[in-house]
Amino acid sequence: MCCGNESHHGGRHRSCHHSDSCACGGHTGIGPRFWSKKEKITWLEEYLEDLQAEAKSIQERIAALKGEQ
Secondary structure, eight states: OOSOOOOGGGGOOOSOSSSSEEOSOTTTTSSOEEOOHHHHHHHHHHHHHHHHHHHHHHHHHHHHHHHTO
């Protein structure tokens, strides 16, 4: 999709870490690339999955800490 920076969100997302458009030149280096509606939806769905997994992990950690008391 874009610059391929996967440092955000644990590297799971294949899309760019920038907002609606990216001026990093994309993989082709021919200038900004704007996301299609389908790409935005896909990215948001993947991001939501990551957030849900992170929330579950936090809940498990809280439960473990409470069990240590």
